[in-house]
Every structure is written in structure tokens, then in C-alpha cells.
Amino acid sequence: MNGKALIDQTRLLDVLEIEATVLAETVDGAREELRIPNCPGLTVGETARHVGSGYRVALEWIRTGDSPETWQREPGPFQSLRDYVISGVRELVDELSRHEPSEPCSTWWAADSTYGFWRRRMTHETVIHRVDVQAAMDLEIGEIADDIAVDGVDEILTLWLGHRLTVQGVVGTRDGTVAVRTGEKAWLVRVTTGGLGAWRVPGTDIDRTDRSRIDAEITGPPSNVYRYLWGRMPEIAVHREGDIDAINQMWALLRVATR
Structure with a gap:
């Protein structure tokens, strides 16, 4: 099975950073308890923490070569949800930018054991949850390119x-x-x-x-x-x-x- 992305990997990295920024700015100052439509039990605050935590999991996995046991799961003292998401994605994007997408890297899918896997996986994780927070706040859902x-x-x-x-x-x-x-x-x-x-x-x-x-x-x-x-x-x-x-x-x- 071919696990490689169908689009340019540089574009994926650009979209990841843009989508994370939109998500972070959307949740900044929002009511954290707002419910995410179609996701029972999930709130805006939990979604932002999940995404920010996900960036850190991916980064540790890339650096250590295996599924991490510890990472920063919550915003630090005096750190807003916005800053937690932004700092997480920036560090991840910086790490991914240092490597060619085709370079071997530990992942959880044998069909794509490359840095490109993480570009793709974290981009789609971010796009879907960006849609979630916009929907929860009854905002217009931003376009998703074809x-x-x-x-x-x-x-x-x-x-x-x-x-x-x-x-x-x-x-x-x-x-x-x-x-x-x-x-x-x-x-x-x-x-x-x-x-x-x-x-x-x-x-x-x-x-x-x-x-x-x-x-x-x-x-x-x-x-x-x-x-x-x-x-x-x-x-x-x-x-x-x-x-x-x-x-x-x-x-x-x-x-x-x-x-």
C-alpha cells in the first residue's frame, strides 16, 4: 500500500503552520467549555490542548525514534491556550523543515516511515480540529482547498x-x-x-x-x-x-x- 501524500510536501508544511495559527487565534479568549459539534464530550479547550499536545508527541517521537512516554500535555504556568498551540507547532515545523520529506523517520505506519508522514498527519489533525473550533463558536467555516x-x-x-x-x-x-x-x-x-x-x-x-x-x-x-x-x-x-x-x-x- 502506498502511504505517501498526494500533494507537495512543502505545501503540507505551509498549511500545517497556517491552520495551527488560525486554530490558535480562534480559541484565544474563547469559552473553553463550548461543545464541539458532532464530537460528544469534546470542548474547545480540550481540543486546543489535544492539538498542542499532539504537536509535542510528534516532535518527541521524531527525536527519540519511538512513541514517547512523557511530554508537555498542558499549557505551562501563565501560558495561554493560544501560545501553547503556537509554540508547539512552531517547534514541530522547525524540526520537520530540517529534514527532507523522503528521509527515513520512525512513524506508526510501515507504509510511510518518513518525515513526510508527520507533515501529512499533523496537517490533517490540525485542519479537522480548526473546523471543530470554528463550528463550536458558530463561526463561518474556513475553506479547505480541494x-x-x-x-x-x-x-x-x-x-x-x-x-x-x-x-x-x-x-x-x-x-x-x-x-x-x-x-x-x-x-x-x-x-x-x-x-x-x-x-x-x-x-x-x-x-x-x-x-x-x-x-x-x-x-x-x-x-x-x-x-x-x-x-x-x-x-x-x-x-x-x-x-x-x-x-x-x-x-x-x-x-x-x-x-
């Missing part, structure tokens, strides 16, 4: 559903294959009672053999499909056809993968 959204669709399907659930031994309750199409790209998600997998299809072409196995299909604008798969938009935001139960099973498995 190329970022398409790459995000690829990541959630191949990394989270295809890899993470396989490692956890999660399987389906029924067999079903769902095609996902957006931004001139396509993916197949196969869920069975014995296992599951997700893979890219070259372009939007699905060969005759695979097409005969497809039970359902999801299509829509890249940003909508991206946010729908992450559970941040309702089903009416995308077009769903075919076996809706197969789609619902895939969507439910994504919630398990990304919780």
Missing part, C-alpha cells in the same frame, strides 16, 4: 480505516465494498467479516472486476467528502447511492478508527 481535502480523504481511508483497524483486529459485521470518488480521485473500501482494507484506484478508473464488486458509492465536493468521512458533516453533504447499509458500516468503522 488538494488538501483530497489528500485528507486518502489519509483517512488508507491510514485510519485500512491500517489502524487492521492492526486492532477490527472486522465488519457484513461484507460490502464502497467506492469513494472526489476531486478526480477514487478509492475502494472493502469490509468483510474476516478483515478490511482500503486502497487508491489510479485516476477515477475502476476496472470491470472491481466494479462488479461495488455495493455502494460516495461522491461529492472534496471538502464535503473529507469532512463527512471525519464525521464533521451530515450524510446529506455528499451523494450516496447503492447499498446504504454498506456505507453506514464503513462510516461507523471510521468512527471507531478515529476516536
